[in-house]
Amino acid sequence: QVQLVQSGAEVKKPGASVKVSCKASGYTFTGHYIHWVRQAPGQGLEWLGWINPNSGDTDFAQKFQGRVTMTRDTSISTAYMELSRLRSDDTALYYCARHTSAFDIWGRGTMVTVSS
């Protein structure tokens, strides 16, 4: 079945970086953009950006420009999101989602905790 499997929870110190993976299966990985969305505890959804798995092109929310990197490895159908210079308010559940006409498939999320 079509699914996105994300990497496990991370605990990081302020100022560090985190890299989250998202492995696609059940469909052609290069056929659909992958987006990253985060959700702080008890809060709403916040969009970080997208990657085109075919070309590697990316686009990011202005808020995260300069701090986020999105890459992919087509040989293993996996997308990555790296966030640098972490702060305590980056503590959140980070989701990857496939975009067709909408975000139709979501990963289960990766919890990133930033704490000294």
Add this chain to the structure above:
Amino acid sequence: SYELTQPPSVSVSPGQTASITCSGDKLGDKHVCWYQQKPGQSPVLVIYQDRKRPSGIPERFSGSNSGNTATLTITGTQAMDEADYYCQAWDSSVVFGGGTKLTVL
């Protein structure tokens, strides 16, 4: 930056109709999607392109979008529909509404 505004909460009795609104400047000119999120779960797409239902989504879910307001309507609301609902649109980037907690009581 573009903003989408949702009411924080909506309450409905079982079997009645729930309406959740999403407001934004000239929102009717954009396509709106709606996501349902239950506690501890990932969001699920329930409406896309204003009014289309993905396969597997019950017919009681419907959507509309005109002017400055999009509306998610749940007809014959069931207890299992209790969840947070988020609207989403594209401006120059992806925008989510703040979410609406639907309580079925």
